[in-house]
Amino acid sequence: MDATASDQPPATTGSGEEPMIRLTGVGKTYDDGTVAVHELDLDVARGELVCLVGPSGCGKSTTLKMINRLIEPSTGQIVVDGQDVTQVDPNALRRGIGYVIQQVGLFPHQRVEANVMTVPLLYGESRATARARAHELLALVGLEPELYAQRYPHQLSGGQQQRVGVARALAADPPVLLMDEPFGAVDPVVRTRLQDEFGRLQRELGKTVVLVTHDIDEAVRMGDRVAIFADGGRLAQYGTPQEVLARPADEFVEDFVGATRGLRRLAVTRIDEAHLEPLEGVTAGQLGAAIDLDSTLEEALALMMRDDKSMIGVRRGARFLGVLTPAGVHRQLRASLMP
Template sequence: MDATGSDTPMLSLRGVGKTYDDGTVAVVALDLDVARGELVCLVGPSGCGKSTTLKMVNRLIEPTTGRILVDGQDVTDVDPHALRRNIGYVIQQVGLFPHQRVEANVMTVPLLHGESKATARERARELLATVGLDPDLYGQRYPHQLSGGQRQRVGVARALAADPPVLLMDEPFGAVDPVVRTRLQDEFSRLQRDLGKTVLLVTHDIDEAVRMGDRVAVFAEGGRLAQYGTPQELLAHPADDFVEDFVGATRGLRRLSVTPIDEAHLEPLDGVTGGQLGAAIDIDSTLEEALALMLREDRSMLGVRRGPIFLGVLTPAGVHAQLRASLRR
């Protein structure tokens, strides 16, 4: 049961396959459920069927076999144009209308839904602010006057303009530089948590997948689903040799980014507070963030706190113990 109290997945794919007329098999008998409010990343090598899967959800590509349900309704029972107006779609190239100003671009979908221009404009301005773009500063600019990261934000705002329950994203951050990409990933993750949207995100980057996904679906060549699970499960227990090779030899390091600090592995330091240690971190941080702080501050241990309360000390031995414990989960 999800956070809304419903047992019905927001997205459900049952036996979904796609074979083209020339015999090319893009996706094979795919079973996949995505809970309401969940962000699921589809990851795998080029040509493995992940983008095809995304496009079958909103019927840009029609499945050859199987059923796709959105909020319990078979997508083949819905007019494809009406279906797409109710599913947000973000692509790497953004797809903004170059001759329209930013505000007008975001207004497009509400206007298609019959909203008045005044209501659509108000919604557009709210969403631009939500994605971190001042509508007074950016609303009257044209897409070519924005940076790649800013255009990507506008694309997200436009996809959210109709308040869709489902958001499909195909390599949304792949066209921006690494620094901007990391910032956009963090900001979108925060936005997704705040709005509670159900998101299916395609990426070729395993680091992006484990960083952002509540669960990750690893596709193998030939359109086969090789493994579906949380980032922790994927990194600690690869299902087969393909998954193990794909997540790479550094999967132990990647586990640092998805393993939270565990109070059970902190050491007591009687009479000392986190502030006296010279460096402290919140209990909600990951082991990766803790190690980064240790290295940056040149410390052999960190104080760990929950708000103003000092909980204990994290040492490199504690980090190692927590990683070993994560393998047993």
């Protein structure tokens, strides 16, 4: 049975706090009758990173562009930081929302420094202040200003250009950042590194982020919550990565997350002390390298296989808490399926 947006529980933050972004009954129908987005209700909490994921043509990029009115909604209401976006001048709205796209969109004739300075200068900042802000942000995204500020975009790798795009989007210190397939144009190794670095940056800055991707692995790796869109612009499921992987809402979601969703759950499930076993009776030959309690089950299993050990020590700081075995991993995964 299909789970339409109206069949689902309200896609709210669940915290009682007003969300940073709220979409209520939002839809987009084009003149030829094509429904791109269907009656979407969606809340994004302050400081949350939400991934919109689904097949091509399912409305996820359209939804993103309606938030900053690059596309006008046909129905419904979009509220950002307490303000109805349709009541705001579109240009002023977009200057207050960071926007990062796959193609980056850097100005090719301007140096990196000038690209990042663009929005602060539009806001009336002095060149000295805007330059200092640009250098601060370049350092924040891992590009040393002394090396990169005076280069042109064509002198950078794809991953470096993407970092400049993120720095430019952050230059006006926006509370909201919209990202459309931001890491899709770089090779897999660089992509994973950029995902990790952006996740660290987002946690550090506390920005509210809505990120569009077609890659379920990227969505569950990066998102605090994941919104899975189906054809016809229907919201099929909205939940944490653990919820989506453990309890797909319908057959479409089950097919989309794939038969290997059990393996994906290893990457989004952190070690639970309740499923460790005591150190007593464990010999040094049985025990592999120790791992921090904040690590994922995937990282723990990878270390076991690397060291060819049947268990791994788990610590919190300098204190050992117990050992994790494959049986403990299995118990924890089973426990996470319980309602």
